[in-house]
Every structure is written in C-alpha cells, then in structure tokens.
Amino acid sequence: xxxxxxxxxxxxxxxxxxxxxxxxxxxxxxxxxxxxxxxxxxxxxxxxxxxxxxxxxxxxxxxxxxxxxxxxxxxxxxxxxxxxxxxxxxxxxxxxxxxxxxxxxxxxxxxxxxxxxxxxxxxxxxxxxxxxxxxxxxxxxxxxxxxxxxxxxxxxxxxxxxxxxxxxxxxxxxxxxxxxxxxxxxxxxxxxxxxxxxxxxxxxxxxxxxxxxxxxxxxxxxxxxxxxxxxxxxxxxxxxxxxxxxxxxxxxxxxxxxxxxxxxxxxxxxxxxxxxxxxxxxxxxxxxxx
Amino acid sequence: xxxxxxxxxxxxxxxxxxxxxxxxxxxxxxxxxxxxxxxxxxxxxxxxxxxxxxxxxxxxxxxxxxxxxxxxxxxxxxxxxxxxxxxxxxxxxxxxxxxxxxxxxxxxxxxxxxxxxxxxxxxxxxxxxxxxxxxxxxxxxxxxxxxxxxxxxxxxxxxxxxxxxxxxxxxxxxxxxxxxxxxxxxxxxxxxxxxxxxxxxxxxxxxxxxxxxxxxxxxxxxxxxxxxxxxxxxxxxxxxxxxxxxxxxxxxxxxxxxxxxxxxxxxxxxxxxxxxxxxxxxxxxxxxxx
Amino acid sequence: xxxxxxxxxxxxxxxxxxxxxxxxxxxxxxxxxxxxxxxxxxxxxxxxxxxxxxxxxxxxxxxxxxxxxxxxxxxxxxxxxxxxxxxxxxxxxxxxxxxxxxxxxxxxxxxxxxxxxxxxxxxxxxxxxxxxxxxxxxxxxxxxxxxxxxxxxxxxxxxxxxxxxxxxxxxxxxxxxxxxxxxxxxxxxxxxxxxxxxxxxxxxxxxxxxxxxxxxxxxxxxxxxxxxxxxx
Numbered sequence: 120x121x122x123x124x125x126x127x128x129x130x131x132x133x134x135x136x137x138x139x140x141x142x143x144x145x146x147x148x149x150x151x152x153x154x155x156x157x158x159x160x161x162x163x164x165x166x167x168x169x170x171x172x173x174x175x176x177x178x179x180x181x182x183x184x185x186x187x188x189x190x191x192x193x194x195x196x197x198x199x200x201x202x203x204x205x206x207x208x209x210x211x212x213x214x215x216x217x218x219x220x221x222x223x224x225x226x227x228x229x230x231x232x233x234x235x236x237x238x239x240x241x242x243x244x245x246x247x248x249x250x251x252x253x254x255x256x257x258x259x260x261x262x263x264x265x266x267x268x269x270x271x272x273x274x275x276x277x278x279x280x281x282x283x284x285x286x287x288x289x290x291x292x293x294x295x296x297x298x299x300x301x302x303x304x305x306x307x308x309x310x311x312x313x314x315x316x317x318x319x320x321x322x323x324x325x326x327x328x329x330x331x332x333x334x335x336x337x338x339x340x341x342x343x344x345x346x347x348x349x350x351x352x353x354x355x356x357x358x359x360x361x362x363x364x365x366x367x368x369x370x371x372x373x374x375x376x377x378x379x380x381x382x383x384x385x386x387x388x389x390x391x392x393x394x395x396x397x398x399x400x401x402x403x404x405x406x407x408x409x
Numbered sequence: 410x411x412x413x414x415x416x417x418x419x420x421x422x423x424x425x426x427x428x429x430x431x432x433x434x435x436x437x438x439x440x441x442x443x444x445x446x447x448x449x450x451x452x453x454x455x456x457x458x459x460x461x462x463x464x465x466x467x468x469x470x471x472x473x474x475x476x477x478x479x480x481x482x483x484x485x486x487x488x489x490x491x492x493x494x495x496x497x498x499x500x501x502x503x504x505x506x507x508x509x510x511x512x513x514x515x516x517x518x519x520x521x522x523x524x525x526x527x528x529x530x531x532x533x534x535x536x537x538x539x540x541x542x543x544x545x546x547x548x549x550x551x552x553x554x555x556x557x558x559x560x561x562x563x564x565x566x567x568x569x570x571x572x573x574x575x576x577x578x579x580x581x582x583x584x585x586x587x588x589x590x591x592x593x594x595x596x597x598x599x600x601x602x603x604x605x606x607x608x609x610x611x612x613x614x615x616x617x618x619x620x621x622x623x624x625x626x627x628x629x630x631x632x633x634x635x636x637x638x639x640x641x642x643x644x645x646x647x648x649x650x651x652x653x654x655x656x657x658x659x660x661x662x663x664x665x666x667x668x669x670x671x672x673x674x675x676x677x678x679x680x681x682x683x684x685x686x687x688x689x690x691x692x693x694x695x696x697x698x699x
Numbered sequence: 700x701x702x703x704x705x706x707x708x709x710x711x712x713x714x715x716x717x718x719x720x721x722x723x724x725x726x727x728x729x730x731x732x733x734x735x736x737x738x739x740x741x742x743x744x745x746x747x748x749x750x751x752x753x754x755x756x757x758x759x760x761x762x763x764x765x766x767x768x769x770x771x772x773x774x775x776x777x778x779x780x781x782x783x784x785x786x787x788x789x790x791x792x793x794x795x796x797x798x799x800x801x802x803x804x805x806x807x808x809x810x811x812x813x814x815x816x817x818x819x820x821x822x823x824x825x826x827x828x829x830x831x832x833x834x835x836x837x838x839x840x841x842x843x844x845x846x847x848x849x850x851x852x853x854x855x856x857x858x859x860x861x862x863x864x865x866x867x868x869x870x871x872x873x874x875x876x877x878x879x880x881x882x883x884x885x886x887x888x889x890x891x892x893x894x895x896x897x898x899x900x901x902x903x904x905x906x907x908x909x910x911x912x913x914x915x916x917x918x919x920x921x922x923x924x925x926x927x928x929x930x931x
Contacts, residue, residue, distance in 0.1 A: 242593065249585060270595035
C-alpha cells in the first residue's frame with residue numbers, strides 16, 4: 120500500500136439532516152416573522168456628517184450605519200471626534216455656542232437635520248446617557264425616573280407603572296423599591312448611573328447613545344452596566360463611545376475606529392480586534408500609539 | 410537622602426505659626442468690634458423705648474409735648490413698601506438673570522446688560538430717589554408723594570443686587586444637569602423652570618434676601634417719594650411712613666423721648682432684618698430637602 | 700517617538716525568540732539523530748533521547764509565557780495572532796523533538812552492524828538533509844514574516860513525501876535476507892519520522908501565513924487511519 124499524497128481537506132455536509140431540520144424550523148420561522156415586524160428595530164444612518172466648533176472642523180465627512188438592535192462602539196484617541204459624532208445624532212452638538220453640524224442623520228430613514236424638525240422630539244426618540252451620572256439633585260428617585268416623562272409634557276400615561284417598569288428594566292428595582300421618595304443623589308455611583316439609564320429608558324426612545332458611561336465607575340458597577348447594555352439591545356439600538364477597548368470587546372457587536380475626525384475602519388468587533396484592515400487601526404488597538 | 414528619624418517641627422516654624430494665627434485673630438476681632446458696639450448701643454439706647462408701652466401699637470403723633478407715640482405706622486409702612494419692592498424686583502431680577510445665563514450667555518448684548526447692571530449697583534440710592542421724584546412725583550402721576558412710588562424707588566435699588574447674585578447662583582448649576590434635561594427632549598423653558606430654578610432655589614432666596622436687607626434700610630429714596638407721614642395708613646397710594654424715615658426725623662429732635670424712639674426704631678429694623686434672614690434660611694433648607 | 704507599552708513589546712519579542720530558539724534545538728537533535736542512524740552510533744542516539752528534556756522544557760516555558768501575556772496584557776490584532784501562532788509552533792517543536800527521539804530509539808534496535816542497503820541509506824540521508832533545511836527555512840520564514848518563503852516549504856515538503864514513498868517501495872522489494880528486511884523495516888519507521896518532521900514545518904508555514912494575513916489556510920496531510928503508525 121502506498122502512503123497517500125498530501126491533499127487538501129474537503130468539507131462535506133450531510134444533506135439529509137439539513138432538510139429534515141429545515142422542515143421543522145419552517146413553521147417556527149413563519150411565526151417568528153410576523154412578530155418580527157412588530158419588534159422591528161430602528162437603525163441610524165449617518166451620511167457625510169461635518170461638525171464644526173466655530174470655524175474648526177471636528178468631524179470630517181463622516182458616514183456610518185448603526186444597525187438596529189445592535190451595539191456599536193466608537194473607539195479612538197482623545198480628540199478624534201467620537202463624542203462629537205454621538206452628540207450630532209441627537210442634535211445636542213448645536214447646544215454649544217458656535218457649534219453647528221451639516222449632513223444627514225437618518226433614524227429609520229427620516230433625517231433629523233431636515234428643515235423644521237422639532238429638536239425636542241428628536242431627543243425623545245434618541246436618548247443619551249452621559250459620562251458622569253447626573254441625577255437631578257432636587258428630585259427623589261421616583262421623580263428622577265419620571266423626569267423624562269414630566270419634562271416632555273407627556274399626558275395620559277400611567278406614571279407609576281412606567282417608572283416601575285423602567286427601574287426593573289435596569290435592574291435597580293430591588294435596590295430602591297423601599298426608597299423611591301429619597302433623593303436620587305443618595306445612591307452609589309453605579310446605582311446613580313443606572314438611575315440615569317432608567318430615566319432615559321422611561322421615555323421609551325428608539326436609540327440610546329452612551330458617552331463613556333462607565334468611566335466614572337468602579338469595575339463591579341461597570342460590569343453590571345455592561346450586562347444591562349446586553350439586555351437593552353433587544354429593544355434599543357445602542358451606540359457607545361468608549362476609551363476602554365476591552366469594554367468595546369465585551370459589549371459591542373461592531374466597532375468603529377475614528378482618528379482626527381474621520382472614520383478609519385468599521386467592522387465586526389472580532390475582526391477589528393483580531394485582524395483589522397487598516398494599519399492605523401492595528402496600531403491603535405495594539406497600543407503602538409496612545 | 411536617607412532619614413534616620415523623622416524631622417521635627419523647628420521652633421522658628423512654631424513661632425511663625427503662632428504669630429500668624431494671632432495676627433489673623435486680631436484682624437477678626439477688629440472687624441467684630443464695630444458690630445459689637447452697634448449691637449450694644451442699639452440695645453443700650455433702644456431697649457428702653459422698645460419696651461415702653463404702646464411702642465408697637467401706637468403711631469407717632471407729632472406732639473411737641475407728652476407721649477410722642479410709638480412706631481406702628483413706620484413698621485407697617487416699611488413692611489408694605491418692601492413687600493411691593495420685592496414683588497417687583499425679585500421676579501424681574503431673576504428673569505433677567507435667567508436670560509443672561511440661559512440665552513444671552515456670552516453674546517455682545519448680554520455683556521452690555523451685565524455692564525449696565527454693574528453700573529447700577531454703584532449708583533447712590535439718593536439718585537434713584539431723585540429719578541423717581543422727577544419722573545413720577547413731580548409729574549404727579551397717580552398722586553404726589555405716595556408709598557408705591559417709594560416702593561418703586563427701592564425696587565430699582567434692589568434690582569441690580571438681585572440680578573447679580575441670581576446670575577452667580579444660576580451659573581453654579583452644573584451644565585450637566587441642563588444637558589441631561591435637554592437630552593431627555595425637554596424644551597428650554599421647561600429645563601429652566603423644572604431643573605435650573607429648583608436646583609438654584611436656595612441660592613436665589615439668599616441673594617434676594619441680601620437685596621431686601623439693603624432695601625429695608627434705605628432712607629434717601631424714600632425722602633423724595635413716600636415722604637413719610639405720621640398717621641397709619643395701609644394705602645400705598647398715599648404718603649407713607651417707614652422706619653428709616655422715622656429714625657431720620659426722630660434723631661434730630663431735642664427731646665430725649667423722641668431720640669430714644671429713634672434708637673428703638675433702629676433696634677426694630679435690625680431685628681426685622683434678622684427675622685427675615687432666619688425665615689428665608691429655614692425656607693431654603695426645606696426646599697433642598699424636598 | 701518613544702515606544703508605548705515598552706515592557707510588553709519586549710516580552711513579546713523575547714517570547715518569539717524563545718519559541719524560534721526551540722527550532723534551533725530541533726535542528727541540533729535532528730543532526731545528531733541522523734548521524735546516529737548513518738553510523739549506527741548508539742551513544743549519540745542516547746544523547747538525543749536525553750536532550751529531549753531541553754525541548755520539553757522549552758515548550759513549557761513558551762506555553763507559560765504565552766499564558767502570562769494573554770492574562771496580563773490583553774493582546775489584540777497582530778499581537779494576538781502572533782501569540783496564537785507561537786503556541787502552535789512550540790507544539791510543533793515539541794513534536795519534532797519527539798520524532799527525533801523516535802529516530803534515535805530505532806538505532807540500537809536496528810542492530811550493531813553497518814547499514815544493509817545503500818539506496819535506502821542514501822534516501823534516508825537525503826530526507827534528513829531536506830528535513831533539516833525545512834526546519835531552518837521555517838524558522839527564517841517566521842522570524843522575517845515571509846509568506847513566499849513559507850509557501851515554498853509546502854513545495855519542498857513534496858520532495859520528502861516522494862522520498863518516503865521511494866524508500867517504502869525499495870524496502871518492499873529488498874529481498875529475502877531476514878536481517879536486511881528487518882533493517883529495512885526500521886528504516887521505514889525512520890523515514891516516517893522524518894516525514895512527520897516535514898509536516899510539522901508545513902504547519903509552521905501555515906502559521907506564518909496566518910500571522911501575516913489573518914487567514915488560516917490549511918494545507919495538511921489527511922492520513923487515513925490505517926496508515927497511522929506513530930511510534931510513541
């Protein structure tokens with residue numbers, strides 16, 4: 120018998136097993152499709168965004184698609200424009216004196232920068248969580264969560280139910296159910312941040328923007344919030360700006376790398392952290408420059 | 410440099426510390442001396458008048474002989490005019506401060522306003538009185554010398570103080586709170602009303618108090634406007650008495666009983682300011698707990 | 700610009716040096732094993748077996764080093780691929796060392812007389828030289844990240860495979876003498892071990908391509924079960 124030559128491996132599929140399985144799942148798939156329409160997520164598409172601080176161009180011709188019900192992380196060195204991009208999505212950028220943005224940011228195909236669009240309604244659909252937890256100091260825990268609904272003049276809704284639901288959604292209910300009327304500032308840092316997330320979620324937006332939500336928190340609180348983000352993405356599209364690359368690795372489905380106001384690379388998180396296309400991405404993630 | 414034993418404090422250092430502490434203590438005592446003296450004199454000279462019968466329940470009767478009467482009309486006059494002046498200057502002042510911090514910000518117009526407000530704080534109170542005298546009294550609008558015109562003059566005096574202190578307090582509200590409220594989709598006016606004002610409430614109250622205390626003791630504007638009458642009148646549309654006017658008139662009298670009344674009025678005035686301070690402090694503490 | 704993460708980069712470089720140094724140890728072991736076969740030098744063969752401890756030790760060192768870097772430095776992208784490749788490579792080093800031991804162990808078994816068949820011995824010596832040059836080439840390809848050099852190894856390995864088949868054929872037709880036949884059987888096993896060494900260098904070549912391109916393309920030897928005679 121002659122020793123075999125070197126051959127390349129072939130993969131074969133068992134066709135019969137496949138067909139049997141597909142029959143069984145077909146019925147299930149049909150049922151899923153009808154409910155999928157109701158649970159349809161909301162994607163954000165940015166096209167040719169240019170953001171200015173006075174005369175200085177901070178974000179240059181930026182285009183990206185944030186898929187619905189996924190977490191996308193924006194990474195990059197300081198000053199790369201990540202926070203600016205995110206603030207342009209809910210039109211908070213223009214609140215800074217002298218700041219303006221041009222281009223299109225489309226939520227479900229509707230451009231939020233179109234003439235005559237009501238900025239406050241945009242912000243009701245696109246919520247934001249900030250780096251430093253900022254519960255309203257004069258309000259109780261309950262009032263803080265209800266603040267979003269009250270400040271936007273929501274009428275005819277069951278406030279208590281919404282607040283309780285939001286607190287449960289962020290996993291804070293058990294910790295605060297006996298102190299709903301105590302000041303919101305009496306909680307720990309991690310709890311305060313979850314309170315702010317509950318406040319955002321109570322308004323029932325479609326997208327949640329997070330600007331380094333864990334930088335001011337200890338590791339345990341950080342992990343709790345990352346867990347929360349994983350649960351929230353079932354119902355919201357999430358964009359998170361982070362300095363911490365391991366966090367992007369843990370939390371994000373896809374990651375975008377920005378440098379000096381430009382989008383350098385955008386891809387599945389695993390690819391960005393195992394085999395990025397761009398040399399600059401490679402240098403940043405491996406820490407070859409700060 | 411390796412140390413075998415921790416160095417001890419040198420005697421010279423200890424001496425310098427002691428000298429410094431003593432110097433600062435002396436400076437503090439020097440500053441306290443006039444205050445102590447004032448209180449002493451007020452009590453010494455005014456207590457007898459204040460405790461005399463009918464001091465608070467009778468009006469000055471302008472008699473040359475006999476019981477000169479109490480200061481009831483003066484107290485009531487002061488309270489009424491200050492109340493009206495506060496009702497005018499505090500809302501207007503806070504509104505101007507809100508405009509400067511929320512809308513005007515660093516614009517040229519806002520800076521011009523700030524400049525003029527600063528100028529107004531330096532204007533001598535007699536000028537305000539003169540201004541109202543010319544504009545309202547001589548022109549005989551709504552009567553000649555009236556209480557409400559006195560109130561207007563005082564409110565002009567209080568206004569820049571309210572504006573300046575309110576602006577400082579409003580600027581202390583962290584912008585993160587405004588951002589959080591805006592990001593929830595609240596219109597700007599709701600952010601001001603429901604977030605900024607409640608957060609800065611205690612500071613606004615304290616600032617308005619400063620203005621009230623100042624206004625209570627001003628004599629010059631009242632001389633040309635309310636002019637002072639002896640009889641008790643609740644009618645702001647007529648000439649009114651006030652504590653400063655009463656003191657001004659009484660202290661010039663040759664009669665001991667009347668000068669004693671002046672001291673009593675002074676003591677009353679100081680006591681009033683003290684009471685108002687305490688009330689407002691309680692009120693602001695309550696609002697913070699809410 | 701001063702290098703950021705200086706100690707991490709240095710640790711990574713040192714680890715690579717250690718792993719590739721393992722290949723040098725393999726070359727040494729291979730040389731000695733082949734010499735002991737050519738000259739029936741049992742003593743030399745004994746040294747090869749004893750020195751395999753060094754290779755095993757090197758394996759443990761590199762393995763531990765990789766784990767340590769993974770745990771402490773959270774490497775990503777090309778750094779991560781290099782570490783994954785080093786784990787793979789040091790495994791290949793260990794296996795190649797084991798193959799040299801296999802060859803060495805056959806020397807006392809194949810008798811104390813001189814080799815019986817010149818053809819087979821020539822082929823064995825040629826295979827040995829090929830294997831040795833492939834090991835060196837694999838080392839160079841990895842340290843210089845040279846994809847072409849790596850892919851050339853695949854081509855070269857074909858020669859070893861050819862020699863392996865030739866030796867097998869010759870052994871089958873070697874004749875009736877029992878001693879000769881016995882010796883020829885042992886030579887087949889030696890050839891087999893050398894062929895395995897060649898396969899391992901091809902594995903290393905695959906790792907070079909993976910590190911550089913991020914893609915893993917397997918060019919492997921799918922040996923049917925019946926043929927798998929692996930001396931322990």
